[in-house]
Amino acid sequence: MKRFELKFLSLAFLAVFGLYSCTNLEIEETDSFISEGFQGLEDPQSALDQLYNQVGGQLGDQANTYALTSVTTDEQLVPTRGADWGDNGRWRKLHQHEWGFEETDILTPFDQWNSNQLLASQILDERSAAPSGVGAQAHFLRAWSMYMILDLYGQVPYRDTQLSSSTVPEVLIGADAVNFILADLDEAISGLPAISAGSGEQNRAGKAAARLLKAKVLLNRSVFESQLAEPRSFNAADMQEVVNLVDAIAADGYALQSGYFEIFEPSPDTETIWFIDSGNTGNRIFNGLHYRSTGLGGGGWNGFSTLAEFYDLFEGDPNQNRYASDLESAQIDGQEERRGGVPNIGVPFTNRPGSSDDNGGFEDGSNVGNGFLVGQQYDLDGTPLEDRQGNPLEFSRGFVDGNGAPSLINNSERTGIRVMKYNPRNGGGFANHVMVMRYADAHLMKAEAILRGASGGDATALVNELRTIRNATPLGSVSESDMLDERGRELYCEWWRRNDMIRFGQYTRQWEFKSDTETGNAARNLFPIPLPQLLANPTLVQNPGYEQKHSV
Structure with missing residues (x-):
């Protein structure tokens, strides 16, 4: 080639x-050039x-x-803990909407x-x-x-x-x-090809993947064509086509599946439409776990966390999220299935495919919970874990510095609720199976299209069909705000939160630690065109709101 x-x-x-x-404008090998x-x-x-x-x-x-x-x-932020995750403010600037032109x-x-x-x-x-x-x-x-x-x-x-x-x-x-x-x-x-649901061949795109992406484009057409303008308008024909495309996906056998966290295991299921098998799940697992959360992969990296306000979108006790014992036991804090839970002991080894037994009769990694990890964390044998300073390893709701003030810097090792959709119990954390598209997304897009005027069902009934499968309380009715929240609960950390928030007009709103000066700034709905690309291609025009920010 x-x-x-x-x-x-x-x-x-x-x-x-x-x-x-004064700026690094080295032009990289990109689309602007061809042999x-x-x-x-x-x-x-x-x-x-x-x-x-x-x-x-x-x-x-x-x-x-x-x-x-x-x-x-x-849904995600990365506080600086001591010297860890500082990276010249890389992660903080993204969350605070204070990015510039040189962010990698x-x-x-x-x-x-x-x-x-x-x-x-x-x-x-x-x-x-x-x-x-x-x-x-x-x-x-x-x-x-x-x-x-x-x-x-x-x-x-x-x-x-x-x-x-x-x-x-x-x-x-x-x-x-x-x-x-x-x-x-x-x-x-x-x-x-029309790849059948559950075939395990979804590591390459089939008709269902192309249909889901087409539905995604149509659902977001008003965003793409109006650029930064709000509020959005939605074409009735586009919304109807979204419904038709989702129905065609279902005709290939794709359907909602019970057992939420099983969907993110490597085994086939009826929800997976497209997954990637050339990138391991380790980044999704270890980036939020504490250094002592598991012996797999040398322990966690203790960075990525979620906001308490996002966690509070889910049903359950706001201060604790527990299983009765191990990962296979009942949830005991009134939480819906998607919120997961924290076990107080590992799962006994049963020779389950993808598991290993190197830790006294327990499956490796099975002391790590599912979903949202808050409160005390435990070792495989049930021993309460400690951080490196000897404090109980209790993940807290908030982010505070050494003086107890809300902050994204000078955090301890214990601040922030952690997110775990891919459990290290399955394949040791390095199974090449990262979800990109699944049917629940399509199902909720159909409900949204109906909410926006398409025929083909009832939006509230469709949302409640999903909520019932996820052991969540049915809703009496569904507004736009409810629809955005439901997409957040179902699809957290699966690529779509920014896209959804923009479509629903919520990306520029305030949330914890966002800069006050950037709240309401519609320019942040797009990222700036990199300066080297502007130099290499004069047909590109800098996005509105960034034009004067690249001067010396």
């Missing part, structure tokens, strides 16, 4: 660099495998795209997703002569990559691989970008 190489468009750009001498004399790929199947590996690595990361979709919301978590995803869509375009170039199945997969992954760029940055540079390498890529925005993505998805739906 031919490689695309860095080439400056003209010497004029070199002069421009001098104007930004001279590209004549197609020799092995499009290998290129597709490479593309899936790239996407898997990017989605398995705890930084970059995941950080932008989760840490910038009310903003620069890197722009390069990654644009690089992905270029490789997909190269696979789709007629000179590559890709088999139809490979082409359908490339259409899907190009649509996915362009969707991510549009969602995060509002502008999608697109290079026609038939044009000269010196041609500046055109930039798709609004309706043009949406229509391009939808056209790719129609090609994908036509050419992808």
Whole structure:
């Protein structure tokens, strides 16, 4: 396969660099450049495998795209504990909405997703002569990559691989970008296989994945086409098509499944539509656990946590979240299933697939709870754990400094409720099975579309169908606010919180530790276009609200 190489468009750009001498504007190898004399790929199947590996690595990361979709919301934050997780304020700035132009978590995803869509375009170039199945997969992954760029940055540079390498890529925005993505998805739906639910083959996209993404695009069309304008308006035909697409997904056997945390295990189920198997779950497991939470993987990294206000969206005692004993016992604090619980002892070893027995008859990692971990944590044998200073390892609701004042710096090892959707009990924490798409998301999108005017059922009944399966109390009615909350409860830490909050007009609201000066700032609905990309592609225009922030 031919490689695309860095080439400056003209010497004029070199002069421009001098104007930004106070900023690192090194141009990386990105979508703006393509190898001279590209004549197609020799092995499009290998290129597709490479593309899936790239996407898997990017989605398995705890930084970059995941950080932008989760840490910038009310569902995740990363306090500084002593010297740990300081990183020059990297994580705090995201949560507080005080990011600038040099944040690696903003620069890197722009390069990654644009690089992905270029490789997909190269696979789709007629000179590559890709088999139809490979082409359908490339259409899907190009649509996915362009969707991510549009969602995060509002502008999608697109290079026609038939044009000269010196041609500046055109930039798709609004309706043009949406229509391009939808056209790719129609090609994908036509050419992808109908992968049956529960087959275990969902590590590659099938028709259901393309349909879910198309429904996602239609549900968010008003956001993408209006950019920063609020309130949103929703086209009736789009909402009806969302319902039709979800019904088509269900026709392939996809359905809600009981046993919430079992959905995130590697075993097949009826909910999983697309998972990645080239990125391990370790980042999702260890980034929030304390150093002494488990012996697996050398212990946790003690960073990522959630806000008490997000935790309080769930039913149950606000101050404790316990199982009666081990992970397989009943919940005893009135919590709904999705909130999980903390066990006070490990699970006895039973030779269950994916488990191991290296700890005195208990399954490795089974002392770590599910869902939201708050209060005292325990070792496998039931011994109360301590932090490294000898204090009881009790995860608290709040984030305070050494003086007890609310703060994101100078926190102890114990502050913050931790999140655990992928339990280390399953595959030792490194099972290559990170969820990207599942049916519950589609089910709730259908309910939302009906709430916004489509026919095909009752929104409240659909939400309550899900809540009943999750052992949560049915709702008497469902408002927009209820729908956003339900999506938060069902899909926490699965990519969608930022996207949902923007669509419902809640991303700019206040939450704990968000900067007062940034509350209500609609410019934060998009991230800034990285400055090197503005230099490399003059067709890009800096997003509103950031234009004056890059001066020397």
